[in-house]
Amino acid sequence: MSSATPGIFGHRTSRVVVRTTERLAGTEDPEHRQLLRHFVTWHQMRRLRAKAEKAPLGRSRTNHTKQEVTQAGAFLAWLAGQGRAIAQ
Numbered sequence: 663m664s665s666a667t668p669g670i671f672g673h674r675t676s677r678v679v680v681r682t683t684e685r686l687a688g689t690e691d692p693e694h695r696q697l698l699r700h701f702v703t704w705h706q707m708r709r710l711r712a713k714a715e716k717a718p719l720g721r722s723r724t725n726h727t728k729q730e731v732t733q734a735g736a737f738l739a740w741l742a743g744q745g746r747a748i749a750q
Contacts, residue, residue, distance in 0.1 A: 678710060678724045682731050694738040697748060701734055 682702045689695040706727050713719060740746060 677729055679707070681728050682706070685728075685731055685735065689735055691738070691742065693747075694735065695743070697738060698731065698735055702731060706731065 686695050686698055686702070689698060710719060710727060711725070713723060738748065
């Protein structure tokens, strides 16, 4: 699905895709970017799509999703600052 086209999941889901894409682009570490991309693709977007099939997504749901992605990125940065990686 193109981030410019809402598609069947609605405009809010498209905005989440755009915002998370921007968040991923701002992640300097390529390994962190890949981990976050997998988290967004396989966990966050899958969950949003399932909810969107039942009812329109509300602002709080999409904001919560964006916040979780931000927190996951912060966690990866914190781990790196501690000299650790997610695999350890």
